[in-house]
Amino acid sequence: MNQRNCILYGGQLKHPTNLNKRAEEFLEEFKHSQVSLDSSPREQLIGDSWQPPPAMEYKLNFDAAIFLGLEKSGIGAIIRNDKGEVMAGMSAIGPKVDTSEEAELLACRRSIEFTVDAGFTRLVIEGDNFNVMHAISSDVANYSFLGNVVDDIRHLISGLQWATTSKIRRGSNKVAHALAQHAKNLDYDLFWLEDSPPPAMEALYQDLILL
Incomplete structure (x- = not known):
């Protein structure tokens, strides 16, 4: 993980298979704590619902936020398993x-680096920017001024045991979006392992009720 100011929740980095039991416990706690939330009409959410990855795989959702007037942007990432349980977040x-394209590409690279550092090697990678997802999944050389970032991302993906990429609608990326927006007032990076990120609790609940 990058050597910069950060706060780590939930302990040390562990292999993904060791996180399942703890994740199930947090999921139950989360469900009990959210029973009072008003679940919006189900019909309105179906088209924008998050879908779990295949069994034995993990899904990384990432997003970026641009803060006008501030000398920074925000990056949000969430890793979940096929049951929708949170494995890690940032x-x-x-x-x-x-x-926005620059922000999304930088967020993608940072999110995959975080995922690799956390020990995940089988990933479905999802983002909501068409140009970014097309660029990182293409074999065509990228000669734009962001081409070096695209190359970095492709290299990271090639080092994974298994990976696929997918462009999704913004409504399917609510958790990562909430985490990216949360960075606006941060002085330190925040990481959650074996824990559900409080800034994205409502978005997580919205996803879970549709599984």
């Missing part, structure tokens, strides 16, 4: 950026 401070 709300981090990114650099000042000029475009």
Whole structure:
């Protein structure tokens, strides 16, 4: 993990298979704590619902946020298993950026680095920016000024045991979006292991009720 100011919740990095039992316990606690939340009409959420990865795989959702007037951006990432249980999460401070595409690419790279550091090697990678997801999944050389970032991401993905990428609608990326927005007032990066990120609790609940 990058050597920078950060706060780590939930203990040391562990292999993903060791997180399942703890994740199930947190999931039950989360469900009990959220029973009073008003679940919006189910019909309105179906088209924008998060879908779990295949059994024995993990899904990484990432997002970026641009904060006008601030010298930084926000990065959000969440890793879940096929039951929708949270394996790890991140709300981090990114650099000042000029475009949403730059923000999304930097968030993608940082999120995959975080995922690799946490020990996950079989991933479904999802983001909601079409250009970014197309660029990282393509074999065509990228000669834009962000081409080096695209190359970094492709290299990280090639080092995984198994991976696939997918472009999703914004409504399916609510948890990562909430974590990216949460970085606006942070002075330190936040990481959660074996724990559900409090800034994204409502978004997590919205996803869980549709599984």
